Amino acid sequence: MAEDSIRVILMGTSYEPRPSQAACSIYVELGNGDVFVFDFGAGSIANYNAMGIPPWKLDKIFLSHLHVDHFTDLIYLYGMGPGLGRYTPLSVWGPAAGDETLGISSAMEAMQSMTAWHRESFHAVIPVGEAYSLDIHEIEPAQTSTLVYSRDGVNITAFPALHIMNGAVSYRVDWKGNSFVYSGDTSPSRFMIENAQGIDLLVHEVRSPVLGEMVSEGTLSHEQDKDRTNTVFNTFVHTDASDLGELLERINPAMTVLNHVSVNSNIRVSLVDKIRQAYSGDIRIAEDLMVFDIGPDGVRQRMGVGPERPLWGNFPVPENTAPAKGLDSVLDDWLRNSSLLQSD
Structure with missing residues (x-):
């Protein structure tokens, strides 16, 4: 890849x-070899393996x-680190949420606690180096964008996302005049308009039409909470395709x-039809x-092809x-002596 380019792979x-x-x-x-990962949801580690990306x-x-x-899947990446060749600390950025029990620091401390047995057993049989150290960067709540990473010419900023409660952000990456925004989960807000104007590539969540219908019908909530669930879900949780079309027209x-939608042929048609009511630009379904x-010549899209095994x-x-x-x-004598594989 060119030195001044950004490569984005949806895992x-x-x-x-x-x-x-x-x-x-x-x-x-990035073209200089720097690598960043945004979110690490369930099942995604299999796609990193499938693409042959070294852990x-x-x-x-x-x-x-x-x-x-x-x-x-961050738990897997962290726990398996030294077994897969990472001997350096894992750096993690995430929101503070305004409550020390709800932010990224608390979550990462819990991850360390829940993997204690795993880490101790690995350290017994392989070198671990600093793989189980965490470098945590907590992003404090702010009403503007916050520069959270700036090194070697790349800038990564975080800005507020409107997703149910305090403690959600979107990210923007800038490198050599090229730009990328990842919305995370959000409903439409002015922060996206302010931070994604004229962006090269926007990966934005959209609510499944089927999910929206289930909420409106009340099948996702208890009978007495239908109205409340409908109001909250449609206002502060995700972005309806029609609203996204209007947002894109402004950005x-x-x-x-x-992104963030389970797709089939019917859902594809519904999403595109809704967005096209307000927006005619280039859209793809993740x-x-x-x-x-x-890169300098714009954005090119293709499907990735990886080896059969890493x-x-x-x-x-x-x-x-x-x-x-x-x-x-780590192993008591009585348990060790139970082995059928020991030599006399």
């Missing part, structure tokens, strides 16, 4: 993992919010990808492993990395 495009789609995750690689490159993770369809991105290259090669252990602790530190 998960739905809110529900299923055979044809993982939950949301986006891989971003040790996935060390800068930006979470839009803490709904489980956006971060669950005018070079290309828009409709599929897992779609690749977008952003071709990562050997995992070189950095010098001065402490060796494995050994089984004596």
